[in-house]
Amino acid sequence: MKLIQKIGLILFLVGITVFTVLPFLGNYTLTETQVRENTKDIHTEKMIEILAPMYGQKYSSNFSFLTDFNKHFNEYNDQLKDQALWDQVIWDDYSFPLAKTALASPVSDNPWLFLFLSVGLAALGGLLYNLPKYQGEPEGVKNNGVFKSSMKNRGWMGMLTGAYLILFYVILYWFPAYLVNLVAMVDPLSVILSGNPASQWFLYGFIYTLAIIVMGVRMFRKYRGNKYQQLRTASVMFFQTAFAFLIPEILVLFNQPYFDFKNIWPLDYDFFYDYQIDTFLSSGGVGMFMLIWGILLIIIGVPLFTYFFGKRWYCSWVCGCGGLAETVGDPYRQLSDKSLKAWKYERYIIHGVLVLAVGMTLLTIVNYFSGFALLGNVTNQLHSFYGFAIGSVFAGVVGTGFYPFMGNRVWCRFGCPLAAYLGIVQRFKSRFRITTNGGQCISCGNCSTYCEMGIDVRWYAQRGQNIVRSSCVGCGVCSSVCPRGVLKLENGSEEGRINELPIIIGNDSIKLNN
Template sequence: MKVIQSLGILLFLIGLTIFTVMPFLGNYTLSQELVLANTKEIHQEKMAEILKPMYGETYATNFSFISAFNENFSAYNDALKDESKWDEVIWDDYSFPLAQSSLSSPVRDNPWLFFGLSIGLAVLGGLMYNLPKHQDEPAGVKNNGIFHSSMKNRGWMGMITGAYLILFYIILYWFPAYIVNQVWMVTPLSMILSGNPASQWFLYGTIYTLAIIVMGVRMFRKYKGNKYQQLRTASVMFFQTAFAFLIPEILVLLNQPYFDFKNIWPLDYDFFYDYQIATFLSSGGVGMFMLIWGILLIVIGVPTFTYFFGKRWYCSWVCGCGGLAETVGDPYRQLSDKSLKAWKYERVIVHSVLVLAVVMTALTIANYFSGFALLGNATNQLHSFYGFAIGSVFAGVVGTGFYPFMGNRVWCRFGCPLAAYLGLVQRFKSRFRITTNGGQCISCGNCSTHCEMGIDVRWYAQRGQEIVRASCVGCGVCSSVCPRGVLKLENGLTENRINEMPIIIGNDSIKINA
């Protein structure tokens, strides 16, 4: 088995290496025809003139091509900005479509081959490494040696992994022109599913889904014998693959709006943007159903399901962000900060993001019904700020890139506005809680160590006090790693939700209302 796992690591590293060097393959040649075909009609004439010095030139790397593009494009825009001619400035970024269309490379000529050599080998290697894990061990969660691991305890391997993830997200969000080879690699798959060429977001969705599947296999092996954890893992794998990846692409193939039926406002922060509403209303019955479905989830679905099951119904069973955190991020769950100071920051930050999302949405709806006569430009600026700071930096770069530094639920804990909404319902009006038996607690600390949301579970368990926290996602790992069966996830009646008189052995406990 060790040989198979070692071979799996080797294949994974080969695939990752090929994926990483892909941007350096091929050359770029721009022509006027390509400029006209890949720019908006109102910009075609001007863009053709701006980029004229690049016609016929062959650029050996994407760095030289993008540098030449930016030099010509920025010179034009900067001159207009200096003269305050803001209406004539071209705000659209055409570097990605022009780099993609002007590329000549072996990846573009043989996309399936490079897909297999990069993503395919990485997936195969991951499966070969994960399938034999824990095979000869008895059922039960094993976390031996995690704090001696360079990958899992902020060692050099973890630092390199985190830096790679952060770099990937920065390029994905703001410099996609550098990964046009990777986008061409998944274009045949995109054509099959949606009938359209791939974008950087389809590339990301493909990698995201495959990562959850491969690391989900690891979860099955790690939590063998634990039905709750295995069902939860199967659920996030299903919802990511079907609802977040396949169904939205197939809807586009059927000439319907791209829509993720499980993505809920305010996590889906642009749900009420004017272009989204216009898309829904112009798509007939299907678009109207999508609009009504989304509103019903916000108003009825979230409070109802959270009342009966707590926020775990979404955060640990359905959400794609949670699915990635629970699978790819699971090796880093012990790195979450359990300090009281971190908890104070968490409450302020996550609820501030929720307030910002609510205010932005309220202004957007008011502007929509007023014909954009009320703070129209200010609302657009707020959209841009939120999309950059929260939707990109927080949810992407920090939310996933910081797994090896701060644990796997950085975004869910500190930034997700939907988690904050669900948490408010769970904290004040839900049947869900984690019950404890303080008399059985031996203070081993496993529960607190492996709480991905930074809850000091042991503090409650020692006192026999039931755990009712807005941040708890009900993953159940604290219960899984407890050697004494102290913790239990329950959905009992609300009047029995908080135990004010805990039964423990020893002195009276100190109780807090968290």
């Protein structure tokens, strides 16, 4: 078994190395025809003129190509900005489509081969490493070696992993033109699913889904014997693969709007943007169903399901962000900050994001129905700010790149507006709670160690007090790792759900009369 794991680790490292090297392969040659085919009609003639000095030149790397492209493109825009001719500035970023069409590389010639040599080998290596894991060990989760691991406890391997993830996300979100080789690698798969060439978001979705599947296998091995954890893992794998990745792409293949049926406002913050509403309304019955479905989820689905099951129905069983956190991020769950200070920051930040999302949406809806007569420009600026600061930096870069630094639920705990909405319902109007049996608690601390949401579960368990917290995602890991069966996830009557008076069990708590 150790040999299989070593082979798996070698294959994984080879795959990651190939994946890292691929963006630097190939050369770039731009033509007027490529510019004409990859720019909007209103910009075509001007772009042909701006990029004329680049035609026919052979660039040996994406760095040299993009440096020259940005030089010519920015010179034109800067002149217009200096003259305050804002309506003539080209705000669209054409670097990615033009770099992709100008690319000539072994990757674009043999995409399936390089897909296997990079992502394929990494996935295969991950499976081979995880399948034999915990073989021969008794069932039950242990934190043996967690705090001595250089990968799992902010050691050099964890820091290196975090830095790699952060760098990848930064390039993916803001400099995708440097990743055109990687995008070209998944072009054939994108064409099969949607009929269209791949974008950087298809590449991201594919890797994201594959990571959840591979690390989901690890979850099956780690939590074997625990049906709740196994069903929960299978659920997030299914919803990510089917609803977040495959179905939206297949919808596009049938000329329908790209739509993730499980993504709910305000997490899906652009649901009420004007272009989204226009897309729904112009897509016939299917588009109207998507619009109504999304609205019903917001006003009926969320409160109803959360009342009966708590926020776990979404955060731990359905959500793709939660799915990645529970699978890929599971080795880092013990890094979540349990301090009172972190909890105070959490309350202000996550509810602040919710207020911002609600305010932006209300302004957007009012502007839409008033023909953007009210603060139309401000609305667009607010959209840009929210998309950059929350949708990209917080949810994307910090939310996943910071796993090895701050634990696996940074976004869910501090930034997700839907988690805040679900949490408010769960705290004040829900049947869900985690019950405790204080008399059985031995204060081992496993529950608090493994709580990814920064809840000091042991504090409640020692007092025999029900855990009713808006941040709890009901993952159930605290219950899974408890050696005494103190914790239990329950959906019961609201009566007695919140018990403020603790039951203290100590040396003097019970006295026998002789």
